[in-house]
Amino acid sequence: MDSIPKTLENIIVDLTKLPGIGRRTAERLAIFLLESNSEYLKNFSININDLNEKMSECEKCHCFIDIDENSTINECVICSDESRNSKIVCVLKKASDVIIFERTGYNGYYHILGNLISPIDGINEEDLNIDSLLLRLSNSHIKEVLIATDASIEGDSTALYISNILKESDVKVTRLARGLPIGGTIEHVDQTTLSSSIDDRIEIK
Ligand SMILES: [Zn+2]
Structure with a gap:
């Protein structure tokens, strides 16, 4: 103007x-x-x-960190925290998702993929931080990989790809359940979510 x-x-x-x-x-x-x-x-x-x-990314989980010129180890606060549950790593698309997960009380570690597989946008497996995830798994006590990608085609493709790679490994691979929102009524839930709720139903007795 x-x-x-x-x-x-x-x-x-x-x-x-x-x-x-x-x-x-x-x-x-x-x-x-x-x-x-x-x-x-x-x-x-x-x-x-x-x-x-002055910001960089954690060399272990790819989360953002302050650059520390006096340190040779560029790890984030979470990766350096030995009091966390070292048996589980939660796989997320982006570093900002960590803030959301931290609010839930989740106490394991994280791994940031940086992207989700989306051939239509030219994003393939090699564009994701998967090699570093495999390296972490081979050098740690991690027993479970919780894939917390979006409930979308890209999120599903990425989860499927990672679970296929880990098929032969001893590590358990899980995904976030999809279902009814807390406080939501069944009549307002879309059909896909309701179908997922039925597939992911849990035993209560
Ligand atoms: Zn980290």
Whole structure:
């Protein structure tokens, strides 16, 4: 828009690229930043720049970590925590999924695939962090791999691929159950979810 100064417009365009932010919200946020004091703006820009320069990924699970120049081991807090359940590893698509799982009280380790298999988008097995998962399994006491990928075609293909690779190994491979949402009523559940609930039914007596 010509009526908006270019510097402000650049920020608005950047903000609209954030998830859930439309043009209107981006304009409001840009004006907020413009009217903020210079110290806040300076810190904010440094913090954003640090995301690019001071963060890396855990060499074990591929989760994001702060770069520690004094350490030769680049492991995340979770991988370094020996009090966790070392017998189970939960396989996730992206590092941000870890935050969601941590809220559930899950106490095992994680492995981030970085992607899901999707030939239509040109994403194949070699684009996923599967080799490092196999390496971890061969060098650890892990007894169970819990595949927690999305309930989608890509999630299913990825889960199937990993379970096939591990077919001959002693490691147990599990997947998240699919079923009724907590507090949901049967009449509002779609047919696919209900069918999965029947397939994944559990014994209560
Ligand atoms: Zn890690």
